[in-house]
Amino acid sequence: MASAPSCVDFRLNERDEIVTVGSEWDLFALENDAPELIGSKVIGRPLLEFISGKVTQQFVQALLTLVRSGTPSLELEYRCDSPTERRFMQMRVSLENSGLVHFMNTLLRTESRQNKILISRSTQRGKNTTVRCSMCNLVKPVKDWVEPERFNGSSTSKVTEWLVIYGICDVCKTNLLRSSSAKTTKV
Numbered sequence: 001m002a003s004a005p006s007c008v009d010f011r012l013n014e015r016d017e018i019v020t021v022g023s024e025w026d027l028f029a030l031e032n033d034a035p036e037l038i039g040s041k042v043i044g045r046p047l048l049e050f051i052s053g054k055v056t057q058q059f060v061q062a063l064l065t066l067v068r069s070g071t072p073s074l075e076l077e078y079r080c081d082s083p084t085e086r087r088f089m090q091m092r093v094s095l096e097n098s099g100l101v102h103f104m105n106t107l108l109r110t111e112s113r114q115n116k117i118l119i120s121r122s123t124q125r126g127k128n129t130t131v132r133c134s135m136c137n138l139v140k141p142v143k144d145w146v147e148p149e150r151f152n153g154s155s156t157s158k159v160t161e162w163l164v165i166y167g168i169c170d171v172c173k174t175n176l177l178r179s180s181s182a183k184t185t186k187v
């Protein structure tokens with residue numbers, strides 16, 4: 001089996017369209033069962049087409065606005081979990097001299113899950129739909145954001161299949177603001 005890609009990067013033009021993807025992009029798409037997302041199929045398309053949920057789209061737009069308006073680079077940690085692993089990632093977003101915005105995603109570490117956690121995206125939002133944070137991958141089945149394994153307070157929740165919509169939790173929203181204010185001091 002090929003080793004997991006450790007760094008996945010891409011660039012956006014001023015219209016937020018994907019203009020280049022890094023050499024490990026295709027490997028990442030294929031390993032995540034997403035052959036429809038290989039480079040040749042995403043180049044030329046707007047990034048926001050691939051982002052689920054209005055709140056997450058707004059988050060990414062806010063991030064892009066920051067990078068284009070005086071915060072030349074941002075670093076954010078996030079999760080990109082698979083059913084069997086928690087994957088801790090770092091995203092570095094920077095504005096290049098060419099005007100392109102460069103996203104560099106690096107895998108920091110992984111942890112195995114005790115139980116397989118399957119996540120599916122709900123096409124409809126109901127009053128009781130669980131929200132999953134697109135950044136930290138915590139879920140909010142009731143009123144608190146929790147690891148899916150820890151729902152109900154136990155360390156091994158019996159719920160292993162989640163139907164979710166995507167959003168951004170308050171902690172991750174705050175982290176975006178904090179990382180931008182930490183970097184706005186210009187030299």
Ligand SMILES: [Zn+2]
Nearest residue numbers: 133136169172
């Ligand atoms: Zn979060």
